[in-house]
Amino acid sequence: MPVLAAAIGFVTKVVAIEMMFRPIEFIGKPPIFGWQGIVPRRAARMASIACDTMTAKLISPGEIFARLDAERVAKEIEKPLLDNIEEITRQVATQFQPGLWESIPEAVRKLVIGRVQKQAPTIVQNIMESIKDDIDSVFDLKDMVVTNLVRDKVLLNRIFQEAGVKEFAFIRRSGIYFGSIIGLLQMITWAIFRFPLIMPFFGLVTGWFTDWLALKMIFNPKHPVRYLGIFEWQGLFLKRRKEVAAAYGALIAKEIITPHNVIQAVLRGPMSDKLFAMVQKEVQHVLDSQTSIARPLLVFAVGSTRYQEMKRVVSAQVMAALPDTMLYVEDYAEDAMDIRNTLVTKMQELSPEEFEGLLRPAFEQDEWILITVGAALGFIVGELQLLMVEHLTH
Template structure:
């Protein structure tokens, strides 16, 4: 080994050797940045289908990830019965009473003018007002009774799993945001770690180049830097599960596990704001696959309430109204079905406070095992992380070839 020649080369090309660690650091940073963006972008496939192009891993497998996330959520964090049980029927009725009273008055007047206009016009004002007030007085009790029935039949009328998956599948960007928001600090660490890991490996690269001057050194080291730093950064995010001391010098705890309390808060807030919202729950109950059962329950309660209102006078009323009474009952049910979606704003305000999805998730996440907790995020990386690492290696190899061109020319 010609140490004199090596020393002379170092003296004449010191600036190139000094640049190598920084070049390797840039490779480490760049490959991490590309790897992170490959997780999320683009939302739709770009290129020539089916293989010549790319779609972000999370959008591409959004159905799988949404299903995994929701199944974990429901198996360990949320129970439909527990959610519905948080709603107090009497409180709900009190919150919707004011708009409900106006709705009842409009419906009664509309139906009577449609089915018995002559009779309704002949009634004195005080009698009409009495009938409307009677109906208004029973409306809160009707809502409370319907909620009690709903609690007893929640599994029959509310498919929480389908609702949550649909919420994620309707908008791929929501699935991306769910994963990105949970992992922002970890992804930031991953990108920045490339600078440090790359710099250290660049020092080794400079020594090997000085000893060999082989044109294979730069691309091979570039590939190794891209591959190894991607792999190591991913491992440091999730491992070790518990704090562990290394070489008796420093302690490391997987970043995602270390931030557990913070992640629980972020996850709870995001699920409450984007997925298990009162609007989504109400929409799912009214339009989902179980909506027919919900409206059957509503029909039953309205029919029962009307029969209770008539009481002993039912035969007389049926005689006076004739066939129009049954038509009026069906019309009332249909009118309530149509007006119900318009009357959910007050329901949403109360249920947002009553459900407290954020607090419920934080409470339940404390009971999760570390392995279950890790599955909130790891599926976004695990199955396809080899692709991220491989792309890092390929990019590192290409940048290494660029280094050779610079060094030789």
């Protein structure tokens, strides 16, 4: 009986952990008949909670961008940006007035392109300063994090599994330890009373209690407590928070809040229209100030209205070229932003209550499901145990 109870405890823990993460997508007939792992099913909520904690306690968009030097960014992307400006200028001029660009003397064309190119670094610096001054209007960190994690539920699973690898190992082992103890009590009770319901009852208790106790021991107590004056205990997850912080922060910095993802979110995210307005303003200002030689000819050839439209097209093409152009700045941005060390350091400074709030609330409301499943499995095994005992005794 103690051996079987230990097996029940172990199996119910393995099942509970699997149910947290698998399957990735719902299997069955929604919304009731079937199952989807708790973490993937709550992906949006979990990502939202994690992001709220990160932005409130750990890192802010303003802090990230404040570390970028606008002049250095301009220097990093200078060459691809200059190449793009020359190509964009040719394409737009040809589009709006076929033959016009070719009819302009080569010296004038070079002068126009040269003047715009000369101002390109200034454009980039001005745009970077505008972004840093009003980052919240062009970058939504929460939308970026939630979008990435909802789209990649496997990654979301990895975050929890890698951050809590030792806790999940403890949960599995605890089923054996606690199950054996309950099995001993079951054996003594059966030897005394021989009452048939003892088997399924103890199976249910083993499945329920071992799941409940293991989860409690992971997160409680939040601070070290000495019991019976003999041994001290603190929730494993909280006791190991420096190690968990290192794993969690490294994974978030490597997979989610990366320079590439941040730059793409700024350029293509839900607030990119405001960035486009910044780009358009800067580009149009430079075009007006630096094309004074050719401007009368351009206005005469294409008309004032189309000239304004041409400036907007130039701005749009510059904006379209930025994602590829900004690839050249990612290595510098990774060093300058230093997101990993920032996350790890600040996570390790969180109080136990704040640290628990980073991961647990996201799936806490579904813990009862895991405990209930453990109890049901334990009850079923208890019934099978009873049938086996009755079969052997007859």
